Amino acid sequence: MKTIQEVEDIYVVCECMDVTYGEILQAIREGNCDLDSLMDATDAGTACGKCKSREEDPDEERAIHLDEILAMAKAEGLCPKQ
Numbered sequence: 641m642k643t644i645q646e647v648e649d650i651y652v653v654c655e656c657m658d659v660t661y662g663e664i665l666q667a668i669r670e671g672n673c674d675l676d677s678l679m680d681a682t683d684a685g686t687a688c689g690k691c692k693s694r695e696e697d698p699d700e701e702r703a704i705h706l707d708e709i710l711a712m713a714k715a716e717g718l719c720p721k722q
Contacts, residue, residue, distance in 0.1 A: 647704060655702075656687030664709055665718075673719035675706060 649662030659682045667681040675692065679685045685706055690697040693707040713719050 651704075653702065653704060653706065653709070654682070654684035654687075654691040656691075657683040657685075659684040659691075661704070661709070664706065665713070668710070668713045668718055673710065673714065675710065678706060678710065 647661050649660060649665070651661040653659055653661050653664055663682055664678065664684060667678055670681070672678040672681040675685070679692075685692040691702050691705055693705045694700070697705065710719070
């Protein structure tokens with residue numbers, strides 16, 4: 641798994657809604673530490689859904705997915721322990 645710093649902030653995670661990695665990290669830092677609240681805060685994953693998870697992206701069109709970013713953020717302490 642990558643670390644938070646290994647992905648550039650300008651990388652577009654959600655092409656449908658034009659949401660960047662940096663915008664997603666900012667939303668996580670603001671407390672959106674589950675998939676639903678992250679999607680509400682950023683609109684990422686609300687159109688085709690391929691950026692939500694590898695399961696939703698069977699053709700592997702996206703290099704990184706929202707659930708993976710959340711897992712990295714939690715592992716690196718950006719989200720409170722639940």
